[in-house]
Amino acid sequence: MNTDDLISMLATGVEPVDPGAVARRFSLAILIAAVAALLMILLGFGVRADLASVAMTPIFWAKIAFPLCLMVGALLMVTRLARPGMSVGGGRLWVGLGVAAIWIGALYGLAVAPPDTRLAMILGKTWKVCAINITLLSIPGFIAVFWALRGLAPTRLRLAGACGGLLASALATLAYCLHCPEMDVPFWGTWYLLGMLVPTLFGAALGPRWLRW
Amino acid sequence: MDRTTHNETLRQREIDLQALFLSGLKGHEADYGRFLRELSTHLRGFLRVRLVRQPAEIEDLLQEILLAVHNGRQTYRVDQPLTAWVFAIARYKLADFFRSRSRHDGLTDSIDDTDELFAEPCLEPAQASRDLDKLLEALPDKQRLPIMHVKLEGLSVAETALRTGLSESAVKIGVHRGLKALAALIRGK
Numbered sequence A: 001m002n003t004d005d006l007i008s009m010l011a012t013g014v015e016p017v018d019p020g021a022v023a024r025r026f027s028l029a030i031l032i033a034a035v036a037a038l039l040m041i042l043l044g045f046g047v048r049a050d051l052a053s054v055a056m057t058p059i060f061w062a063k064i065a066f067p068l069c070l071m072v073g074a075l076l077m078v079t080r081l082a083r084p085g086m087s088v089g090g091g092r093l094w095v096g097l098g099v100a101a102i103w104i105g106a107l108y109g110l111a112v113a114p115p116d117t118r119l120a121m122i123l124g125k126t127w128k129v130c131a132i133n134i135t136l137l138s139i140p141g142f143i144a145v146f147w148a149l150r151g152l153a154p155t156r157l158r159l160a161g162a163c164g165g166l167l168a169s170a171l172a173t174l175a176y177c178l179h180c181p182e183m184d185v186p187f188w189g190t191w192y193l194l195g196m197l198v199p200t201l202f203g204a205a206l207g208p209r210w211l212r213w
Numbered sequence B: 001m002d003r004t005t006h007n008e009t010l011r012q013r014e015i016d017l018q019a020l021f022l023s024g025l026k027g028h029e030a031d032y033g034r035f036l037r038e039l040s041t042h043l044r045g046f047l048r049v050r051l052v053r054q055p056a057e058i059e060d061l062l063q064e065i066l067l068a069v070h071n072g073r074q075t076y077r078v079d080q081p082l083t084a085w086v087f088a089i090a091r092y093k094l095a096d097f098f099r100s101r102s103r104h105d106g107l108t109d110s111i112d113d114t115d116e117l118f119a120e121p122c123l124e125p126a127q128a129s130r131d132l133d134k135l136l137e138a139l140p141d142k143q144r145l146p147i148m149h150v151k152l153e154g155l156s157v158a159e160t161a162l163r164t165g166l167s168e169s170a171v172k173i174g175v176h177r178g179l180k181a182l183a184a185l186i187r188g189k
Helices: A003-011 A021-045 A058-081 A091-112 A115-123 A127-137 A139-150 A157-176 A185-210 B003-025 B029-050 B055-071 B082-100 B104-108 B114-118 B132-137 B141-152 B157-164 B168-188
Strands: none
Touching: A003 B029, A003 B055, A003 B141, A021 A058, A021 A127, A021 A139, A021 A157, A058 A091, A058 A157, A058 A185, A091 A115, A091 A185, A115 A185, A127 A139, A127 A157, A127 A185, A139 A157, A139 A185, A157 A185, B003 B029, B003 B082, B003 B114, B029 B055, B029 B082, B055 B082, B055 B168, B132 B141, B132 B168, B141 B157, B141 B168, B157 B168
16 A cells, blocks of 8 residues: 555545543543542442541641642643653642652651651551552552553653553552551651552553553 | 745644644545645655665655554644644654664664754655555454445445444444554554
8 A cells, every 4th residue: 555545545534533532531541540449448448437537637638638739740741741742741840849748748747756756657557558558559540541541642651651650549549548547747758659659660661561552 | 945934934834734634633534635645745754864774664654654643633732733743753653663673873863853844845655565455454354344445445434334234333433443453563563
């Protein structure tokens, strides 16, 4: 087939394109990710017993705000990186500010705490499982986000994969907040961040292979 | 050529091509065909400069890029320069080409200058060595038949549905998935 034939083949009977196709794909992926993570919390991990009372405290919403901020940033970046010729955009500011805020909060918390309680604030009671749980919770979302990306046209595969992994793990962390009893900022700044970093690195590693088109 | 008139020409090309492309996105066949034909002359010139040592690959890679532009056309955002979008696709495919042949020496030329994409049209097509017809035949029937009837014979989706016994949405999906599968077959070679 010569190029002219290919062109007439592509043009013949060409269907109108839905301008919201990218947004629809990511909405579906996020819906799948959120529902899967919620189900895993409800049926597997269990919701923390004091959720109703703790949800009235501002510190609980500060805890929610951290992964939410990273999720918004990752979503802004990944929807841009799904299109050829787009820069990363302002999403990295959300991620950077979210991490910076939690670290400032953590360092302040540690500074004002009595020295012999500092280690306990960082380790909490669940430091051994936190990052692993978040990584496990992000598996369905990871697959859904990569599915969304594979139907689009990312040209910076490693970066797109990393942002996809961050999106999935930030959503997973949001769900994990319903289960996790830890309320110390230094704990979030360490183990939540590590939990989100693992899928992000997986995304960066798998992007070039899984997202190639 | 004077630099300002040169830039003016490039800007005008961007505007003209974008108008044709946007009309194509709405399903206007003739405009879309014109867009692809004009784009192919620019891409051919672009590739000819980049593939000085592999002139035999130009037409194959051009076809691969055109298919990629078509399959990825839903990712174009109206507020984005069309040049940047097409250039990113062409550059991605070119880099992929060099990587898969691990001939990085071919990349010593800069492939970073977006402006050059629409600079040097080249009208004269060479012979493609890859046979797309053969690859099409390798597709499963539910993709091959819709592509054959709708895209090659120019039948409507309704007529194709009647003739193949598929539903109309299955015909549309078959065309869509078939062209993606075709791109995957090209890549796998």
